[in-house]
Amino acid sequence: MCGIAGIIRYDESSPQERTLRTMMQQMKHRGPDDEGVFIEDAAGLGFVRLSIIDLSPDGHQPMLSADGRYAMVFNGEIFNYVELREELQQQGITFRTKTDTEVLLQAYLHWGQACMHRFNGMWAFAIYDRQEKSLFACRDRFGIKPFYYTHQAEFFGFCSEIPPLLGLLPEKPAANYQSIFDYLAFNRTDQTDSTFFQEVKKLPHGHQLSIKDGTVRISKWYDLRERVAQAKPFTSPREYKELLTSAIGLRLRSDVPVGVCLSGGLDSSTIVATLLKDFNKTDLNTFSAVYKQGQTGDEKEYIAEFSPYLQHMHYTHPDADTLENDLLEFIKAHAEPIPSTSPYAQYKVMELAKDKVVVTLDGQGADEELAGYHYFFGFFFKDLLRSARLGKLGGEMLQYLNNHRSLYGVKSFAYFLLPEQLKTSLRVGEKGYLMAPFVAQYSTTNAIAGKLYGSNTLKDALLDHFENKLEHLLKWEDMNSMHFSLEARVPFLDYRLVERTLASADTWAIRKGITKYILREAMKGVLPEKIRLRMDKIGFGTPQDEWFREPRWQALVKGILKSRSFKSRKLIDPEIALQKYEQHLSGEANIAKEIWKWVHLELWFRTFIDKAEKPAEEAAVAENVY
Template sequence: MCGIAGIFRRDGAAVDDAEVARMLRVLVHRGPDDEGIYLAEGIGLGHRRLSIIDVSAAGHQPMSNAAGTTWITYNGELYNHRELRLELERSGCRFRSQSDTEVILQSYERLGTDCIHQFNGMFAFAIWDAQRRSLFCARDRIGIKPFYYVDDGRQFVFASEVKALLAVAAVSAEPDVGSLLDYLTFAYVRGERTLFRRVRKLLPGEMLVVCERGSARSLYWDATFDESDKRPEPEIVEELTTLMDDAVRRQLQADVPVGTHLSGGLDSSLVTGLAMRHHPGRLFSFNGRFAEGPDYDESRYARAVARHVNAELMDVLVDEKNFVPHMAHLVWHMDEPTAGPGLYPQFMVCRAARTHVKVALGGQGGDEIFVGYPRHRDDLCMGLVLSALRGWGNAGSGYAVRDALINVVRRGQERSVLSLLFRGLEPLPSPRAIRHLLQRSATSWGLAVDDAEMLSSPFASGLDGGRTPEKSKSLLNGLLYHDLKHYLPSLLHVEDRTSMAVSLESRVPLLDHRIVEFMARVPSLVKFPAFRFKHLLRQVATPILPELITQRNDKKGFPTPLMLWLRRLRSDRTLTDLLSARSLQRTGLFRRDPLVGHEGDMWRTWTVLNLELWCRVFLEGSWAAAETCVHPGGP
């Protein structure tokens, strides 16, 4: 895991090494082990290295081919680099290092941009081809590693984080109000846009070729939810078990200490159990807990798993001590706020883990891939009942409408269904429902946004950009496709920033693209029978984990006691000042104080706190000095 940056000037003008160095200076946390800069006519590449595989100087980046005509700056890990190396060697390639970086470089030399289809891993990279005078940029299929850029037609600037782009004199921090509306409505910004007006991001599974004449952006991978796997369930479970075991085995590769995150939930517990099969010696696992009572403490489950698989559990107590300065630090690292208060304990656990290991495997992605959220059941059932009321039957899902109706009534959602019916709306993520939600959100928050900006929101045309109907054959798969393409990247943003803030490489084996593709082929009634969450994952876990874990139904996530903390911190002057939202109102982004009338709303309070800090750090202050101003004293 590393930090990458670069500048390409289409007119061939020289790139100042001091400018690239400034970009790298704000990425030191991503790669404290080494730094490199490559300069040539019209191009400057920079790299900050976190040494994981081949920690010798042979893995230094930017790295070139033997002739010095092709250069790469790369962030991530290639989990099949050993197999690809053997294939390349058989074809005549000679290697100078044991790094996966060189495997990517040699693959590009042999196959060009088609090399991307061979890679199993998490990555974001840029390859400069001096002979073609082109820059080949790509992001991994799921979006685990970030890639941001600004292209003004004259120069193309890219980096792992937005703050590195802002180090370039020609790039300014202007807010994008349409994207801000997305964040206020959904807690993340969908699509290529960001909260910064000119900054774009490569989406999961995208590549971009930049040359003197312009650029060409394309999607090289997408998941197809076609329900084509018609095998008996035992055969599906057997293959899924093999895939998951192989994914964890591959992702344990490292030349540095490796551990796991262990919350006590099914996903991280299974990853830890599988890791123990392949990890030689003692495996450190890390659990975060709160002292506010059983509603906020899952550590007993983590301890049960650690005992069962013989892992060494490190307990991390997370409290409100230094919460405010740490949040300021985190907002700087995040670049743009996203997701909920779980961001904070996730950072604190990563911080503790980094004192013992340099790599940690976690269970991110289990809910999105294996059907783990209550909203999956609720939205599916509402959709089924709506279809029946409109005379569409069960929309070809195979689920019984009677069972869906029972779930709707049990959860008191009858009024929601009737409201959708009379408004002529579908449940999320239908485009009309999205537009209705955006309008309500803009009014509720008092956001200074006009109709044109609202319609420019990437959500205004629907959550899927129009692709979901082609990619799914059922209501459930439409929901899962949405999560994969839009919600999951926001969680991976948090995963990347909270770990990279302390120079920890975070790996997510449940998101191996082979597993994602496999689950997309499994019929809805097999992966979510009788609305049973994570049905297939539980079967994989049954021979590995205790029944206490495999039969858990009290999903908590990372339930942070934010409002309890804020009440205890009510005399903190800095916090009081932040929650006044002075900067948000001063910038004209809001027409009124967004917290008035909503003082007891945890999500709203969290959102205002994050946006106010973001506004002060990036819009009002000297952002280049922000880390010094807000850093609470080191990792």
């Protein structure tokens, strides 16, 4: 919906308006329709608006309360704002606008900090109390909307994106090498409150923040485990389908056009099929990334299942050339390294959608709720073993092998049984290119082997993924969509659906070697059988193995691996990396994910760390990347 920014100074001097305006300009893509600034005493708030609900000037921010005491900036949507407005009106509260922004502010004034538990939506907001000279900020339950901050000796600054905060730092930013280790060794980011910059952190999902008299306090307002323990489990696919339909319906509330990012997988296809059957959305726009027939990631045969019912299906065709052409812009848009090119496919889908709609729906969250990743079979098998359900374990393993013709779930099972340190050692060993001193310093302090891969039951694994993995997918979606002034909504992350799904029996997630069992059953007669029964997992995949064998990419990759700057990092052994790349070129190995990580990490260093004062294009050219 928007971009928010703020500065709270500790020396009682007022933030400079030009500083706030500069921050806002750097993220103007998040809000091209309007902007506003509030500065008083030691506090400053900035806002850029993407108009979604009530397109009138009434949605202008920062928004002041009727009595003028509170000033608020808000990024996101409160989807149940209609019902909340009616509830507040019944208690005598009057409204000046039709916006969900005013509903949020009035809810805060009426219910206090407990108001967040009533919201069904996605948000990051900050409210300044002009009387108490204090700030309260909050982030949604699962981290759909971002909230980054930097805490310096003289001030506290926050923003919807990282780059505007870097301009506030007294010195050039420093790399966070623990985040870099986790990225290289485990292909993971965003599992803690850290970012790739030492000076910048993020407010964790489901947390709130307060600042008063120079003291910053952060606390948890939403406890998923506690809520799941209290939730009513689903007893049938029909119940699940009814709540999923309600979640999708709520996310259609908009005063601008809504479309769907359609990958051809089970989750996004479920949204499209529901919109067709239950909401009669035959005029729906869908947006998909496709490739040449037979290439990895090409989902045309599944997407085409909807062609008899939809007239507005749009396609983008990412390839090696578009990736190279977009490379520096993509790196700047995300501001942190990404461990695969899949988010680039989503980036191109959002670019495709920007001229047709302003809001997109997407299937994020279903995999974490319903054990969609194949390695969840490893947790399931571990759970069955630990609970001595050996007969069931044998039967489920046989059905898994029969359905998937793969040993991946079984290998995951063996891996999850290992001690924490051995898990890390194996990951480092299979990479083969990480420098020993780097590994020695950061391998024992990672938060992944224990917190993400140490779960003893399938239920714990799903909960741990919500706490420690889901957020990076939501961040990439937010950055991709907002870069093109689009708002992305995720129906599967309606908190009612999440809590009841995770409270339900494991057999609704995995049964007879099949994942997402309750969803598949719920969509009988709604979703084309070819999609409902498919067993593979792709999402917005790409043929990156082939891309990185293209001549232009050979020059780029080798230029990076042979560069002085790459060698000077002392993170990756350049000779081993070059050997591995040659193996990839010959077809002896497929290590596209590692190649991409090397490229993205190095160009991130050059763009944001080495030459923070120079444009990314200068940094690249200076190292003769092209």
